[in-house]
Amino acid sequence: MYKVDTPISDEDFEHYFHLRWERLRQPWNFPLGSEKDEYETVGEHRMVRDSQGNVVAVGRVHLNTAEEAQIRHIAVAKSAEGKGLGKLVLSALENEARRQGATRLVTNSRELSIPFFSACGFEVEQEAPNELGQLRRQQMVKQLTDMNTIMLHPKWCQLLQETWHDTIPISEQMGIKLHQYSGSTLEVRASLNKNINLHGTMFAGSIFSLATLTGWGMIFLKLKEKDLTGEIVLGDGDIHYHKPITQEPRAICNIETLDGKFSLLERKKKSCIKLQVDILDGDTPVAEFKGVYWVLPSRDDPTP
Structure with missing residues (x-):
């Protein structure tokens, strides 16, 4: 399981910057310290931890203008x-850039990273200044709209969205x-206003429904x-609540949590899939759901 965090403590930033140096500077023989620049204190930093708490991915965004945000220093541990x-x-x-009101996202990408950013909706606009005077880069741009998230x-x-609405009207x-x-990651969101209780927080039942639909959607x-078909049903679900949701309900399912054999369906046998869905209020984890599906x-395929 992987979790997105915001580095806060000195120890967090030590691991954060070391991974950035290790992946983006050390291969070109740049010294420790070269991984930092003048935007560190005004930027927003994010990192991903694995199930052991190790920092395995990092990145930063900062505003160039009120409308333009810049992505820099995305790095992933080799392991x-x-x-x-x-x-x-x-x-x-990107979510943070949108939250701050940016309508345009830019990044100065090395040649090897262009396919990655292209797959995420960026387009090459022009050649950018070389990084540290040596590494050739291209400026890539993504216009931020409601419809072009990853x-x-x-x-x-x-089809999944339509299936939810057609077969489960409450969704x-x-x-x-x-x-x-x-x-590898599916994120589903819900409206707090449509699921709010008298305490100003999200109904526990709504949180459970959001989690179960997210797990169902990942399997779908x-x-x-x-290229398989089958009827997905929830066999069992267990959820642990830690904090109420008061702002932005989010449900995230990562492929790393899936446990089961889809190949059984090829032999017309039912398959048991276990998974975990993390529930967040904005960036704050508030609950974990573990489901057995x-x-x-398919009914058209007789089961032996």
């Missing part, structure tokens, strides 16, 4: 490559919307990616 953590960090930084397989994501009444999908998308072979 954690290929898990979608770069996109997880970028998503957190979304892999947008047609399947749209539309709750304002549940798929926010983004990177292939994985079935599509594997069964995927039953």
Whole structure:
């Protein structure tokens, strides 16, 4: 399981900057300290921790103007490559830029990073100044709109959203919307105003529904990616609440938490999938949901 955090303590920043230096400066023989610049105190920093608390991905965003935010220094530990953590960090930084009112996102990308940023909706605009006088870069731009958050397989994501609303009408009444999908991480959000109780917080039942639909949605998308079909049902769900939700309900499911064999469906057998969904209020973790789902072979396919 991976968790996005904001570094706060001196120890947090020590690990944060060391990973940045290790991945972005050391390979070119730049000394410790070269990983920092004049925007550290005005920027917003995010990092990802693994289940052991190790910092495995980092990144920063700062405002150039009231309308333009700049992404810099995204780095992922070598041991954690290929898990979608770069996109997880970028998503957190993009959300912060949107929160601050930015309508345009820019980054000065090295050649090797252009495919990554292109996949996240950025386009090359012009050549940027060389980094530290040596490393060639291209300026890439993303116009921030409500519709261009990171979304892999947008047609399947749209189908999932329609499936929720068509088959579970309460999901539309709750304002549940798929926010983004990177292939490894699914984030779903709900409207607090549509789920608020007399204490000004989100109903516990609404939180549970948000969590179960998010887990269901992750399995739905994985079935599509594997070209499999099946009926997804919740077998068991357990949720632990730590704090109330008072601002922004978010549910995040990471592929690393999935445990089960989709391949059983190929033999027309039911498959048991276990997973975890983390519930956040903005960036603050408030609950964890652990679900057991069964995927039953399509009714058109007789089960032996």
